[in-house]
Amino acid sequence: xxxxxxxxxxxxxxxxxxxxxxxxxxLQKVVxxxxxxxxxxxxxxxxKPGHAxxxxxxxxxxxxxxxxxxxxxxxxxxVIGGFLVLNVDTLEEAIAIxxxxxxxxxxxxxxxxxxxxxxxxDVRARELAREEQLATA
Amino acid sequence: MSxxxxxxxxxxxxxxxxxxxxxxxxxxxxxxxxxxxxxxxxxxxxxKAVAGNPLEREGKxxxxxxxxxxxxxxxxxxxAIGGYFLxxxxxxxxxxxxxxxxxxxxxxxRVEVRPVAGECPIAADLRAEAQFAQL
Numbered sequence: 001x002x003x004x005x006x007x008x009x010x011x012x013x014x015x016x017x018x019x020x021x022x023x024x025x026x027l028q029k030v031v032x033x034x035x036x037x038x039x040x041x042x043x044x045x046x047x048k049p050g051h052a053x054x055x056x057x058x059x060x061x062x063x064x065x066x067x068x069x070x071x072x073x074x075x076x077x078x079v080i081g082g083f084l085v086l087n088v089d090t091l092e093e094a095i096a097i098x099x100x101x102x103x104x105x106x107x108x109x110x111x112x113x114x115x116x117x118x119x120x121x122d123v124r125a126r127e128l129a130r131e132e133q134l135a136t137a
Numbered sequence: 138m139s140x141x142x143x144x145x146x147x148x149x150x151x152x153x154x155x156x157x158x159x160x161x162x163x164x165x166x167x168x169x170x171x172x173x174x175x176x177x178x179x180x181x182x183x184x185k186a187v188a189g190n191p192l193e194r195e196g197k198x199x200x201x202x203x204x205x206x207x208x209x210x211x212x213x214x215x216x217a218i219g220g221y222f223l224x225x226x227x228x229x230x231x232x233x234x235x236x237x238x239x240x241x242x243x244x245x246x247r248v249e250v251r252p253v254a255g256e257c258p259i260a261a262d263l264r265a266e267a268q269f270a271q272l
Contacts, residue, residue, distance in 0.1 A: 010192060012218065019259045024266060031260045051223075052258055053149060057251035058233060065237030065248070078216075080151065082257070091197065095206055098199040109200035111209070113218075114193040120219070121157065121191075122170045128163035 007115040009094035011084045013101075015108035016077045017055070022106075033102040038084070045087060046097065052082040077109075085115070144252035147187070148232035150222040150239075151249040155194060156214040157241055172240035177222065184225065185235065191220040215245065223253070 019027055041047035057071040086094050091114065098110040161169070180186035194217075196209040209217075226232055229252065236248040254261070 007190075010190070010221075019262075024263070024270075027259065027263055031257065031263055034257070035260070051146075051149070052254040052256065054144070054252040054254045054258060057249060058229070059153075059247050059249050060233060060236040060239070061242065061245075061247040063243045065233075065239065065242050068233060071249075071251075080218075080251075082254075083149075083221075095197055095199060098197075099204045099206075101199075104199065104204055105202055107201050109198055111196060111198050111218075113196040113209075116191040116193045116220075119170055119173070119191040120155075120194055121166060121173070125163050125166040125170055128166065132163060 009086045012111040013082045018106045048085045050084040142229045146253040148224045154246045155217045155219045157244040187225045189222040
């Protein structure tokens, strides 16, 4: 895998509602640790301001988007609760930052994904076109 | 959803499903891609999309207290996130109307529409609780 990236990385924070199990004091501690973590990354220029997502929403699917189903996605551990875009050059740095997240102490998980320079669909369409040309050459 | 139909902070579209390219000819795939890019460009020009990116297929997952690092894929291909848009629109209805224009929908792509929180919802809960405790 090419680990050199010019486009940055996205951290996707996934969890269930673990914070409902914590006491007020514990929760306050995690929130301030987490805020300090993001502030430091932002101050160092390693992260753009992050966004938390409300734990509700809908999913649109089907041809012409006819099917609209409600979230919420409450119980699932896979629900994305927020994201952070990192301005770092390598996957190793992005993973090191993810590992330093205070929320991991609470059995959450963080997906680390390279931002694509070009849409992978576009790249694949060109590959397929080349393969067809070769096959007919 | 009527009372919760507003978000001051915009909406995020998460595109789920990364196996769309299976079964499409190069021309069809190119058409979907072109339509997708034109769609994003138009939304940007209209001031409705403020950010967006496709994601590379590969990646890693860091999880739990032990900080275990494992390889993607992260979910079944139909659940995996292939990219996102950040929308600057005021209501869920507008966000859903935009989601319905996604050129990937006829090919099994699903679009998750999520209100962006002004601050971490956990911090907001904490503040509400602190206010309640003072009463």
